[in-house]
Amino acid sequence: MKIPARTKKALKNYSIGIDSHDEDISILIESELYIPPKTMSHDECLRWLDHSLKSTSKKLVTDHFLYGVQNFKPEYRAAFSAFSVASKLPRHTYQGLDVYCKTCGAFETQTIDLTLINCSRYLYGSLRSMTPADLALYLQLDTNLPAPKKFTNERFIVLLSELAISPINETPTSLLKRLSNNKHLNFPKEEIRGLLETLGFTGILQSPLHPGYIYEYTPPFSKSAKTSKSDWRYPIDFWTGTNGINDSAIKFWFSEQQDIMDKI
Template sequence: MLQDKKALQILLDAYWSSDGWKRGDTIGPADFEYARQAGYMFDPVEMSHDDIVGRLLAVRNRIGIKQVADAFLASLSTRRLELRSALGSFSFSAHFPDHPLVEGSRGPMPSGPLRCRLCGLYSHPIGEQQDLNVLSFERWKWGGVRHLNPLYGWFDLAQFEKANPPDPTQEDYSILARIVEIASGLPPKANPNELEKRIGKVIRSNGSERRVLIEILGLCGVLKPADRCGFLDAFTSDEHRDRPPDHTNDWGYPVIWWQGVDGVNKDAVNRLFPEIGAV
């Protein structure tokens, strides 16, 4: 899909302004229809938990790891954040189990949805309307922020199937090599916040984009905390995604546990990005 700058701007303007998130309806019918026809905005889709699981597994099986790894690389110099996102969603879904909604001990939310203790998805037992537009916005704006959400994973990979990513360039390899070098050389107690600041010197980006990039590197196992693994190696159920007692740490799982002492998982680098594997 070729980028349509007008449609993309309609999508971004629907949710974001210089003051941050917008609330309420901010888009007219004509603009919505233009963005919908261009493939950036969508009508609501009715899906249940089991529908989402089935669609995620189906699209995962149609995509190869090299496709998403190369797209991630190509995003580094081009700032094509929507392409960067796919590696996170593919990693999350790599060992995603086929399962029905498994109700946890928390019971239903006041509004009715149940939280599946296996995948973490909030859902009614029967189908409900799913808003894909906010997911599309987050994908284009930051490279996704809900990579542990099966609905986002399906949507992201389904959109990626329609893309035509450029091939990675030597500049892309160099950028990732520098990120790996920085992550490998941080002090033992450094946390992801320190890494986010440091890599700002080597990649054109803002802080929110760098956070997503780091979380994707955690999902695929490049940044592997001690005693935990990325989703590309094994699926960790929602009920077992533990978090540190430090409530100021708002990173996603598993990179929330990463420290400088963990460094970089060279096996994952060699698997995903063999061109820069000799680090």
């Protein structure tokens, strides 16, 4: 079911902190998208994440991702990024050199705006933040989604075909612009950005020195951006057309999808 325009507007207003929160919250509550904030410690968030990760599977998140790509549903695509990061996040206690944990970026104790995290699922379809709470909520809510109806992988295959013809000097920014003009994809620009960052997290778009989370966990804030003006997430920030598509990652995630395997 498509999100009603008033609900999408409420999600956008909430996500950018517009002052009409009372009205927006009422709409989000009515739509069952509002989640009360919760105060949690770093270690509580890690336990929550462990439970959420054990409650899902690679097959579920990849099936949901492909369904979300084909049917313009960011909330179905979102857990793919979270699963790839959470699967490699080392279990640890709080290790704070400053105000946040140097391993996962979480505060020692924090009141977490869970609705704000949920807004990103519906508006961006990928991670905006990589704290354990973000990862846990993405995974937990993904398991509650209605089972996908029968679908094809046509739109994802179009996306792969476009990635495959990237010139060697392609950058994430030029790729975003090119895909935004592709009428066969027809995604909003912000959602394409989320898609590309997900492909970075999952190792499908990566570079040799900056691999995706399929291979290793990279703590938030531990890597500088490619340039001072870059606002892309790691590791796709360092990807260029010369790196192409990582076929090994495609095989790892989508080996059961023969139509996708036939394209690599």
